[in-house]
Amino acid sequence: MKKRIIKLLIWLSVLLNILVVTAVILAVTGKLIPLLAPLRMTNMESPNYERLVSQFEGFTVQSGDVVFLGDSITQGGAWHELFPERPVRNRGIGGDRTKGILNRLHQVTNGNPSQVFLLIGTNDVSFGETDETIVDNIVTIIERITDESPETQVFVQSILPRGASYQERIETLNSKIRAAIGDRGEWIDLYSLLLDEDGSIADRYSNDELHLLGAGYAVWKEAIASRVRVP
Amino acid sequence: MKKRIIKLLIWLSVLLNILVVTAVILAVTGKLIPLLAPLRMTNMESPNYERLVSQFEGFTVQSGDVVFLGDSITQGGAWHELFPERPVRNRGIGGDRTKGILNRLHQVTNGNPSQVFLLIGTNDVSFGETDETIVDNIVTIIERITDESPETQVFVQSILPRGASYQERIETLNSKIRAAIGDRGEWIDLYSLLLDEDGSIADRYSNDELHLLGAGYAVWKEAIASRVRVP
Structure with a gap:
């Protein structure tokens, strides 16, 4: 009896170790985080x-x-310093997704701003949302802005390049977004400005294949400067 | 021979499991992160x-x-919106410590600003720095500002309250900082404004016993508004 319990404990121990080793291998090869994504705290619950x-x-x-x-890419921009003398507001929140924007959109439309520059969707991709959901949500965001604040000009900025493995997905997604918004918003292509020859975001613009360095924000600024309202 | 190897593997497996279970217990009781702190990426190396x-x-x-x-507490403040019409610059970086400030101080003193509002040290505490090191580094920061940019007014803000277990440490540290700076900088006590009766930062000001909610920034703004330069 005692022997059987010990044997059982040993097998449980071996099993647990196999799980731990598998997790370590997945973590090292970068596959653990995407697998756990559905379990992660959703952005709307984070402190x-x-x-x-x-x-x-x-x-x-x-x-x-x-x-x-x-999301974080917008949050990370020092917009007041990129566009001094222009009435900018940074409404980027790290980890945000299309449905997060929908949840807090009233904080923007309430004030009837002149312009909204939208950049959202890359975290939706990380969390395994389908192209259809992302496109639908972005169209809903634009429709709600136009509905709740009809004077607001809407600029929809393309999702930025990431690692080369994302190239096909993001290019397809950007085409779908662009087609879906039609003339309900002005499309701004940041993607091709930041893309490297190998299909990833260029190293001089990003140090983690996701977020922007100062040089990346400079390219972004250049791309939209003529459109940002001067008071 | 084969049996001995199997026995060895089983013991290794049990040992590994004991380590894993210990780590899980430490993580659940909140003691893992402080223990691992010295191994963590230092702030100056983070992307x-x-x-x-x-x-x-x-x-x-x-x-x-x-x-x-x-650090992040400064970074999290929408200073341009807290003080519109005043020439503010947000130079907070999440995770920064006194020695990080010393490393990048030239980016501030280069421009001979009118005022610097310094809030640093809580991450030093998390990383196990001694009071003496923290106080010395803060004094060096002030001396370097005064040396490199003599016209700059320096305001040193008290380290904010955290969980109640930090009360004694932070109150002692704040007294030491205040005593050490003397009249080389103006002391601003934010600590007592944000403290709850139980010795922690009040729940209405923080949702994680470290960072500030909007109501916390409103208290901070109120405390310094009369000092922030109006152009």
């Missing part, structure tokens, strides 16, 4: 998300404002 | 740190500017 939303609640967007709306 | 520094490199601080210098 950082709540902090930014609570801060934005106190700063009402004003008529005349230029709103940069998106 | 986020490099991205912000590369962006700041392109935006030279100007004479007349008001610079908010610090």
Whole structure:
């Protein structure tokens, strides 16, 4: 009896170790995070998300404002320094996805801003959303902006390149978004400006194949400078 | 021979499991992260740190500017919206410590700003730095600002409250910092404004006993508003 229990414990131990070793191998080869993505805290529950939303609640967007709306890539931009003397508001939140934007869109449309520059979708890809869901959500975002704040000009910026393995997916997705928005928003192609020959985002623009370095923001600024409203 | 190898493997397996279970217990009780702190990537090596520094490199601080210098708590503040119409620059970087500030201080002093509002040290505490090192580094930061940019007014803000277990440490540290800076910088006590009766940061100001919600930034703004330069 005692021997059987010990044998059972040993087998449980071996089994647990196989799981641990598998997890380590997946982690090292970069496959663990995507597999666990559905289990991760959704962006709308993270403490950082709540902090930014609570801060934005106190700063009402004003008529005349230029709103940069998106995820960590937008959040990371020093928009006031990229466009001094222009009435910009940074409304990027790290980890945000298309449905997160829909949840907090009233904080933007409430104030009837002059312009919205939207860049969203790359985290949807990481979380395994389909192209159809992402495209539908982006179209809904534009329709809601136009509905709730008819004077607002909407600029939809292409999803940025990432690692080369994302090239086909993101290029297809960008084509679908562009086709779906039609003339409901102005399309701005940042993708091809940041792309390297190997299909990834160029090293001089990103140090993690996702977020932008100062040189990346400079390219972005250059691409939209003539469109950003001067008061 | 074969039996001995199997026996050895089984014991290795059990040993590995004991390590894994210990790590899980430490993680659940919140003791794993502090233990691993010395092994973590230092802030100056993180991709986020490099991205912000590369962006700041392109935006030279100007004479007349008001610079908010610090870690994630400073980075998280929408300073342009807290102080519209004032020439503010956000120079907070998540995870930064006193020695990180010393490494990038030239990006601030280069431009001879009018004012620097410094809030740094809480990550030093997390990384196990001694009070003496933290105090020395803060004094060196002030001396270097005064040396490299003599016209700059320096405001040293107290380290904020965290969980109640930090109360004694942070109160002692704040007293030491205040005593050490003397009249080389103006001391601003944010600590007692954000403290709850139980010795932690009040729940209405923080959702993670470290970073600030919108209401926390409103208290901070109120505390310094009369000092922030109006152009």
